Amino acid sequence: MSDNQLPDTGRAAGNAVAPPLSRRRFLSVAGLGAGAAAAGAGALRPGPAVAAGPDPNIVPVPAWSKTLGPGVNVNPYGKPSKFEKDVVRREVTWLTASSESSVSFTPLYALDGVITPNGLCFVRHHGGEAEIDPDKYRFMIHGMVDKELVFTLDDIKRMPGRVNRAYFLECAANSGMEWRGAQLNGCQFTHGMIHNVFYTGVPLRAFLDMAGVKPKGKWVLAEGADAAVMTRSIPIEKALDDCLVAFAMNGEALRPEQGYPVRLVVPGWEGNMWIKWLRRIKVGDQPWQQREETSKYTDLLADGRSRRFTFIMDAKSVVTSPSPQAPLRQKGPNVLTGIAWSGRGSIKRVDVSLDGGRNWTTARLEGPVMPMAMTRFYLDFDWAGQELMVQSRAMDDTGYVQPTKNELRAVRGTNSIYHNNGIQTWLVRSNGETENVEVG
Amino acid sequence: MSDNQLPDTGRAAGNAVAPPLSRRRFLSVAGLGAGAAAAGAGALRPGPAVAAGPDPNIVPVPAWSKTLGPGVNVNPYGKPSKFEKDVVRREVTWLTASSESSVSFTPLYALDGVITPNGLCFVRHHGGEAEIDPDKYRFMIHGMVDKELVFTLDDIKRMPGRVNRAYFLECAANSGMEWRGAQLNGCQFTHGMIHNVFYTGVPLRAFLDMAGVKPKGKWVLAEGADAAVMTRSIPIEKALDDCLVAFAMNGEALRPEQGYPVRLVVPGWEGNMWIKWLRRIKVGDQPWQQREETSKYTDLLADGRSRRFTFIMDAKSVVTSPSPQAPLRQKGPNVLTGIAWSGRGSIKRVDVSLDGGRNWTTARLEGPVMPMAMTRFYLDFDWAGQELMVQSRAMDDTGYVQPTKNELRAVRGTNSIYHNNGIQTWLVRSNGETENVEVG
Numbered sequence: 017m018s019d020n021q022l023p024d025t026g027r028a029a030g031n032a033v034a035p036p037l038s039r040r041r042f043l044s045v046a047g048l049g050a051g052a053a054a055a056g057a058g059a060l061r062p063g064p065a066v067a068a069g070p071d072p073n074i075v076p077v078p079a080w081s082k083t084l085g086p087g088v089n090v091n092p093y094g095k096p097s098k099f100e101k102d103v104v105r106r107e108v109t110w111l112t113a114s115s116e117s118s119v120s121f122t123p124l125y126a127l128d129g130v131i132t133p134n135g136l137c138f139v140r141h142h143g144g145e146a147e148i149d150p151d152k153y154r155f156m157i158h159g160m161v162d163k164e165l166v167f168t169l170d171d172i173k174r175m176p177g178r179v180n181r182a183y184f185l186e187c188a189a190n191s192g193m194e195w196r197g198a199q200l201n202g203c204q205f206t207h208g209m210i211h212n213v214f215y216t217g218v219p220l221r222a223f224l225d226m227a228g229v230k231p232k233g234k235w236v237l238a239e240g241a242d243a244a245v246m247t248r249s250i251p252i253e254k255a256l257d258d259c260l261v262a263f264a265m266n267g268e269a270l271r272p273e274q275g276y277p278v279r280l281v282v283p284g285w286e287g288n289m290w291i292k293w294l295r296r297i298k299v300g301d302q303p304w305q306q307r308e309e310t311s312k313y314t315d316l317l318a319d320g321r322s323r324r325f326t327f328i329m330d331a332k333s334v335v336t337s338p339s340p341q342a343p344l345r346q347k348g349p350n351v352l353t354g355i356a357w358s359g360r361g362s363i364k365r366v367d368v369s370l371d372g373g374r375n376w377t378t379a380r381l382e383g384p385v386m387p388m389a390m391t392r393f394y395l396d397f398d399w400a401g402q403e404l405m406v407q408s409r410a411m412d413d414t415g416y417v418q419p420t421k422n423e424l425r426a427v428r429g430t431n432s433i434y435h436n437n438g439i440q441t442w443l444v445r446s447n448g449e450t451e452n453v454e455v456g
Numbered sequence: 457m458s459d460n461q462l463p464d465t466g467r468a469a470g471n472a473v474a475p476p477l478s479r480r481r482f483l484s485v486a487g488l489g490a491g492a493a494a495a496g497a498g499a500l501r502p503g504p505a506v507a508a509g510p511d512p513n514i515v516p517v518p519a520w521s522k523t524l525g526p527g528v529n530v531n532p533y534g535k536p537s538k539f540e541k542d543v544v545r546r547e548v549t550w551l552t553a554s555s556e557s558s559v560s561f562t563p564l565y566a567l568d569g570v571i572t573p574n575g576l577c578f579v580r581h582h583g584g585e586a587e588i589d590p591d592k593y594r595f596m597i598h599g600m601v602d603k604e605l606v607f608t609l610d611d612i613k614r615m616p617g618r619v620n621r622a623y624f625l626e627c628a629a630n631s632g633m634e635w636r637g638a639q640l641n642g643c644q645f646t647h648g649m650i651h652n653v654f655y656t657g658v659p660l661r662a663f664l665d666m667a668g669v670k671p672k673g674k675w676v677l678a679e680g681a682d683a684a685v686m687t688r689s690i691p692i693e694k695a696l697d698d699c700l701v702a703f704a705m706n707g708e709a710l711r712p713e714q715g716y717p718v719r720l721v722v723p724g725w726e727g728n729m730w731i732k733w734l735r736r737i738k739v740g741d742q743p744w745q746q747r748e749e750t751s752k753y754t755d756l757l758a759d760g761r762s763r764r765f766t767f768i769m770d771a772k773s774v775v776t777s778p779s780p781q782a783p784l785r786q787k788g789p790n791v792l793t794g795i796a797w798s799g800r801g802s803i804k805r806v807d808v809s810l811d812g813g814r815n816w817t818t819a820r821l822e823g824p825v826m827p828m829a830m831t832r833f834y835l836d837f838d839w840a841g842q843e844l845m846v847q848s849r850a851m852d853d854t855g856y857v858q859p860t861k862n863e864l865r866a867v868r869g870t871n872s873i874y875h876n877n878g879i880q881t882w883l884v885r886s887n888g889e890t891e892n893v894e895v896g
Contacts, residue, residue: 078592080733081681084584090560090713092544094575096533097716099590100709104532120530128656129620131707133574135534144524150539152518174789176836180569180823214823216568241521266706267571269540273530276537293520349614383620383654384824396616 096135103127105136106204117142117244119187121208124334125341128353130182130383130392132211134266139273140187140209142308143244146293150277155223155261159237159298162228169277172261175218181260181283182389184357186210186329188286188313192433194421194440198452202341206440206452207334210357212390215281217262220255220297229256233299237306238280241293248289249303250282254327258283261294284359284388285327286434288313318429329359331418332437333366333393333410344399344448352379352395358412363391365411370397372405372441372455373420379408404444405455421454536575543567545576546644557582557684559627561648564774565781568793570622570823570832572651574706579713580627580649582748583684586733590717595663595701599677599738602668609717612701615658621700621723622829624797626650626769628726628753632873634861634880638892642781646880646892647774650797652830655721657702660695663737669696673739677746678720681733688729689743690722694767698723701734724799724828725767726874728753758869769799771858772877773806773833773850784839784888792819792835798852803831805851810837812845812881812895813860819848844884845895861894 096103105120112118122138150169158164187209193199200206224236229252236255240246250259260281263270270276275292282289288308303309303325315323333356338344356363362385367376379393393408410418421438428435443453536543545560552558562578590609598604627649633639640646664676669692676695680686690699700721703710710716715732722729728748743749743765755763773796778784796803802825807816819833833848850858861878868875883893 077685078588078681080586080588081683081685081735083587084556084683085587086585086712089555090545090547090558090579090581091575092546092560093536094545094577094579094711094713097709097712098587099716103708105530105534106532107530115529116524118530120532126709127707128618128704129654129707131571131654133706133708135531135575136708137534139530139534141530145526145530146520147523147525147538148518148520170785174786174791176789176791178568178791178793178822178834178836180832182824214569214571241518243521243524245517245521264568266573267567267569268543268573268576269537269566271534272526272537273534276539295521345610346614349616351614351616351618353618382618384622384826386824392620394618396618 103136105138108205116144119209121204122211123341124203124208124210124336124355125339127336128392130212130390131266132213132390134213134268134271134274137211137213137271137274138187138209140287141242141244141273142246143242145273146240146242147272148241148277148293153277155278155294156296157223157227157299158296159300160230160233161224161299162230163226165223165227167223169263172218172263172278175222177222178216178218179260180214180216181281182212182214182384182386183281183283184210184212184388184390185287185290186332186357188288188326188329188434191436191438191440194438195425195430195432195436198441198454201452203334203336203339203440204341209287210355210390212357213265214267215260215262216264217260217281220259220261220280221257223261223297224256224299227299229299232301235300235303237298237300237304238289238291238294239296239298240275240291241295246288246291246308247304247306248291248308249306250289252299254282254285255297284329286313286329289327313434315428315434316431318431323428326435329357330435330437331358331360331363331410331412331416332356333408333418334440335368335406335408335442338406338444338448338450339442340450340452343450344444347399347401350397350399352397352406354379354393354408356391356393356408356410357389358410358414358416359388360416361413362387363410364413366391366393367409367411368393368395369407369409370404373407373439376409401446403446405453406442406444407439407455409439543576545578548645556584559649561644562651563781564643564648564650564776564795565779567776568832570652570830571706572653572830574653574708574711574714577651577653577711577714578627578649580727581682581684581713582686583682585713586680586682587712588681588717588733593717595718595734596736597663597667597739598736599740600670600673601664601739602670603666605663605667607663609703612658612703612718615662617662618656618658619700620654620656621721622652622654622824622826623721623723624650624652624828624830625727625730626772626797628728628766628769628874631876631878631880634878635865635870635872635876638881638894641892643774643776643779643880644781649727650830652797653705654707655700655702656704656707657700657721660699660701660720660737661697663701664696664739667739669739672741674741675739675743677738677740677744678729678731678734679736679738680715680731681735686728686731686748687744687746688731688748689746690729692739694722694725695737724769726753726769729767753874755868755874756871758871763868766875769797770875770877771798771800771803771850771852771856772796773848773858774880775808775846775848775882778846778884778888778890779882780890780892783890784884787839787841790837790839792837792846794819794833794848796831796833796848796850797829798850798854798856799828800856801853802827803850804853806831806833807849807851808833808835809847809849810844813847813879816849841886843886845893846882846884847879849879
């Protein structure tokens with residue numbers, strides 16, 4: 017099979033990518049490449065041909081086929097393989113003043129597809145984690161309504177109009193350390209405050225309609241039952257549009273650290289507003305000016321003024337492999353992959369550059385493309401061993417194009433830690449090691 | 457708010473459902489109903505109005521808002537809430553001769569949405585679980601091909617054309633005990649040998665094309681590396697159509713009990729063919745007549761002949777709530793939910809009966825409807841406390857309609873344990889308790 021016969025779906029076209037990448041053969045790790053090279057010119061072989069000598073793992077029967085293994089008694093609730101023990105959420109100790117207010121980052125570099133597994137969804141908590149007995153849980157609607165209402169969890173599950181929707185949740189501070197230059201070496205830390213989950217819940221509108229919002233009601237306050245009593249003001253238009261009172265994620269009950277038993281889902285808007293352990297929605301005629309919308313979660317500009325109520329998370333993307341935690345291991349055919357998302361709608365296109373933004377190739381969007389949900393992209397490419405400057409650039413269906421970091425800085429300065437959706441650059445060295453770098 | 461103002465999306469229309477269900481108010485558990493009833497005629501209130509007396513869980517601050525809870529140190533790999541400890545896979549001891557060959561059932565009654573969480577995906581293993589070191593894993597393509605090939609796991613991940621697809625996997629024996637009458641009291645046991653997962657992998661076709669299938673090649677043999685060395689014959693047309701060599705499920709690496717590091721995905725076809733711990737694909741000119749396609753996974757008819765190679769899982773559905781493990785708890789508004797799937801395509805429609813099949817109402821399909829994937833349906837209804845005979849009936853986009861059990865028995869007899877896709881009936885008693893029953 018000649019190199020010209022390679023399937024070309026999503027493959028970087030030679031004339032669209034610079035430096036041009038020659039198409040090389042698969043060469044396996046651990047010395048297996050020699051077998052492949054010997055097997056015949058023009059053959060694209062991932063490993064040694066069988067004719068080149070039997071692999072001891074294939075013939076005779078490997079050890080793992082001779083025993084019953086650890087799975088004879090299946091775990092009632094299953095866990096990952098012991099070989100995946102390093103694929104975990106990680107914290108950095110210096111980011112928050114204490115562990116009562118902390119961040120655990122999603123290991124994006126090791127994940128694929130479009131769903132974030134519940135056990136690996138990033139966590140930002142501001143005052144620990146409320147451990148709520150679901151039988152004692154109550155949810156209140158009050159303020160400027162015709163009838164104030166209190167719901168049990170069972171009541172919420174008996175509401176008509178239950179829906180299932182996949183949405184990304186991104187912390188406004190995701191990539192915040194990058195405002196002043198490349199600082200964190202790994203997409204788990206630069207971009208790992210995001211997850212993508214299928215939620216099951218009831219539109220918030222159903223509760224507000226039942227209570228009857230008075231004409232003066234223009235905002236709602238959402239409050240959590242954690243020790244921080246997290247509170248955020250949300251415009252009534254959004255509350256009546258697509259917000260959900262959610263009780264399940266990816267098919268099962270919400271996880272404790274994600275707000276069990278009930279959280280607010282605010283599609284496309286900054287994660288801090290997705291109040292966990294949701295205890296009440298109050299309707300009012302103006303925002304409440306809470307801590308998390310005044311001293312925090314506002315964007316300090318160069319002139320000392322702040323952008324406020326910057327709710328929407330704009331289009332953004334990042335290459336998750338290769339990346340510092342997922343270096344290139346072999347020359348020849350490789351798969352570049354990453355994720356893209358937009359708080360304004362669906363991802364329309366993702367372009368990838370291998371040369372720091374001089375030339376771009378459109379990647380394949382693969383798997384469902386859903387509004388305000390994480391979208392997976394791939395670019396199949398050949399690597400000759402040259403240095404690469406890998407970037408991705410997302411476009412959404414409003415026509416918005418993800419900016420460079422410098423384009424963002426020119427408008428916003430570098431005071432803020434929030435809403436950095438600039439283009440990320442990874443430098444792949446000729447040995448495959450990959451670093452977080454800045455390009456001009 | 458009068459009952460007539462209730463939103464009617466997906467709500468059972470009065471004249472389409474018999475016995476007709478009157479629309480009752482929400483009445484909360486634990487005595488809260490009295491408060492609601494007292495709060496004003498015509499008010500649809502899930503619990504007491506605030507004006508009727510403060511709920512001690514709302515005012516003052518509940519205990520769980522006063523402490524930091526157990527989440528100060530987030531688990532690197534998260535787990536469900538302690539309050540969900542009963543939502544687990546369950547086994548029955550009498551179904552298989554020994555625990556080396558066993559079944560763990562998905563707790564469908566407690567799940568919602570469209571995804572099955574990895575920790576709760578049903579397991580059927582025939583010879584324990586192969587514990588494979590991913591660095592030593594090899595995958596071979598051989599037999600009637602131009603070039604025999606061996607791949608490492610890393611090679612598979614470097615193949616062009618990686619995809620993400622959601623598919624249901626149903627064991628051919630799911631609902632098998634129901635052929636001779638209602639026997640298992642709970643959808644976890646009657647229908648729990650199914651899960652729905654987003655797979656990441658490479659089309660099997662890419663490997664076969666690389667090896668070059670000889671013109672004589674009409675079947676492939678897929679073999680697992682478990683102690684059972686599970687083997688199945690698959691027609692080459694299916695192998696070249698939509699089968700995947702998958703290495704991730706719902707975003708993360710395959711779970712050990714689901715074939716880590718690599719399994720075969722055979723969309724819409726019986727689960728036994730989705731070879732776990734996939735070690736080789738051999739191309740041949742006829743099926744291999746393996747144990748699992750001769751003495752097992754064939755459908756013994758009344759006259760002693762067997763249907764063979766009955767690969768496709770036909771359209772089927774089940775109501776997961778209410779069901780024996782999820783009884784009705786309150787009169788008034790309730791949400792009926794369930795799942796539907798078809799191995800021939802997409803679910804087009806699901807009808808629900810509350811009177812044992814005399815009258816039917818079309819349910820709402822909610823969440824993405826994807827081909828050969830589990831589809832979620834809901835019917836919002838009011839319950840006056842009368843006995844119900846709950847059924848669901850799926851239709852797919854080929855026009856196929858899920859049959860009754862008796863329609864199936866008339867054609868297939870009752871000797872087989874496989875491919876029972878008959879309509880399931882749950883009897884809801886006036887106290888809400890629910891049982892598995894047969895209707896004529």
